[in-house]
Amino acid sequence: MLEKMKEIIAGQLNVNAEDVKPESRFKEDLNADSLDLFELVMALEDEYSVEIPSEELEKLLTVQDVCDYLKNHGVEA
Amino acid sequence: MNTKIIGTGSAVPSRVLDNAELSTFLDTSDEWIRTRTGIRSRHIAQEGQTASALAAQAAKKAIADAGIAAEQIEAIIVATSTPDYIFPSTANLVQQEIGAERAACFDLSAACTGFLYAMSVADAYIKAGMYKKVLVIGAEVMSQVVDWKDRSVCVLFGDGAGAVVLGEDSSGKSIFRLHSDSGSAQALTLGKENAVHMNGREIFSFAVRKVPESVKEVLEESETAKEQVKYFILHQANARMIESIAKRLDVPVEKFPMNLETHGNTSAASIPVLLDELNRQNRLIPGDVLILSGFGGGLSWGSALLEWHK
Numbered sequence: 001m002l003e004k005m006k007e008i009i010a011g012q013l014n015v016n017a018e019d020v021k022p023e024s025r026f027k028e029d030l031n032a033d034s035l036d037l038f039e040l041v042m043a044l045e046d047e048y049s050v051e052i053p054s055e056e057l058e059k060l061l062t063v064q065d066v067c068d069y070l071k072n073h074g075v076e077a
Numbered sequence: 078m079n080t081k082i083i084g085t086g087s088a089v090p091s092r093v094l095d096n097a098e099l100s101t102f103l104d105t106s107d108e109w110i111r112t113r114t115g116i117r118s119r120h121i122a123q124e125g126q127t128a129s130a131l132a133a134q135a136a137k138k139a140i141a142d143a144g145i146a147a148e149q150i151e152a153i154i155v156a157t158s159t160p161d162y163i164f165p166s167t168a169n170l171v172q173q174e175i176g177a178e179r180a181a182c183f184d185l186s187a188a189c190t191g192f193l194y195a196m197s198v199a200d201a202y203i204k205a206g207m208y209k210k211v212l213v214i215g216a217e218v219m220s221q222v223v224d225w226k227d228r229s230v231c232v233l234f235g236d237g238a239g240a241v242v243l244g245e246d247s248s249g250k251s252i253f254r255l256h257s258d259s260g261s262a263q264a265l266t267l268g269k270e271n272a273v274h275m276n277g278r279e280i281f282s283f284a285v286r287k288v289p290e291s292v293k294e295v296l297e298e299s300e301t302a303k304e305q306v307k308y309f310i311l312h313q314a315n316a317r318m319i320e321s322i323a324k325r326l327d328v329p330v331e332k333f334p335m336n337l338e339t340h341g342n343t344s345a346a347s348i349p350v351l352l353d354e355l356n357r358q359n360r361l362i363p364g365d366v367l368i369l370s371g372f373g374g375g376l377s378w379g380s381a382l383l384e385w386h387k
Binding site: 042 | 279
């Protein structure tokens with residue numbers, strides 16, 4: 001996982017970058033609510049020029065899920 | 078000739094519905110609603126209390142604040158998504174109630190951006206020299222068009238009305254820039270038979286991306302630096318949304334007054350209600366630069382830059 005992405009997640013969710021691990025669950029481990037996730041996804045969309053549809057967002061439960069999603073959509077994160 | 082606000086007024090129903098009461102009939106909690114929206118309570122119309130009744134109350138206060146007689150009003154424009162009738166217009170009913178016999182009356186529909194659209198029409202009338210005094214009102218009884226079993230929507234809205242009287246101004250400035258994008262029209266709907274339906278994520282992204290762009294547009298058009306703006310008066314949809322917009326604009330959130338906590342989202346009424354509260358709290362002084370920004374169903378959005386010269 002790129003440091004950049006870790007930084008974005010930590011910045012958007014107001015957590016320490018070292019607490020952002022691939023297996024971290026957004027809701028349970030990083031205390032993100034639905035609106036935090038909206039903002040996080042927007043930040044990722046802006047950074048990596050991708051579009052993450054709402055239906056996909058529901059499936060992105062962990063940091064690894066997001067890495068995989070971006071990778072499958074041509075982003076090397 | 079330019080336009081300025083010469084009077085403001087607002088009215089909300091006396092009945093207050095707080096989050097604790099909502100959680101007696103919905104699977105929700107005060108904590109859940111508060112942390113995600115900034116709302117603690119909202120005003121809800123009693124049975125039979127209509128948009129026109131709230132609008133007329135707000136109008137009377139705005140006319141008194143302007144220090145004019147109702148007969149001097151030449152046009153009444155009401156922005157509403159919850160009119161008493163399709164026709165007569167809500168504006169017609171206000172006319173009757175306040176005795177503005179000379180006024181041309183009509184309603185305007187642009188959802189939560191309605192007040193800004195209505196103000197822009199009044200501004201154009203005045204700049205064109207067609208009218209000198211126009212009453213612009215945003216009035217909503219959203220409680221009558223939400224599904225009270227839909228916890229993702231009904232907790233967000235409240236009822237109320239806000240009004241401004243616009244008049245001529247030889248100095249100062251007022252500029253409006255409005256937009257619509259109907260590609261996402263289904264993201265926020267209120268049908269004839271259906272309650273308000275919203276795709277929360279789509280609307281959140283839309284507002285947080287488009288509002289800063291729109292604010293920058295009126296700043297650039299008027300050659301104004303963001304630091305010169307006293308207040309950014311945004312449609313009160315959600316506190317988290319407004320905080321995110323402030324962050325994207327790199328402007329301290331303290332410059333974004335909010336009344337969501339006690340009013341919820343009152344759709345087209347939110348901007349004029351907030352403006353009236355600022356006026357009555359004496360927080361506005363002549364020469365203050367204000368930005369008004371609305372966004373919502375359509376999708377529609379837009380901003381205005383005004384100088385306060387009341």
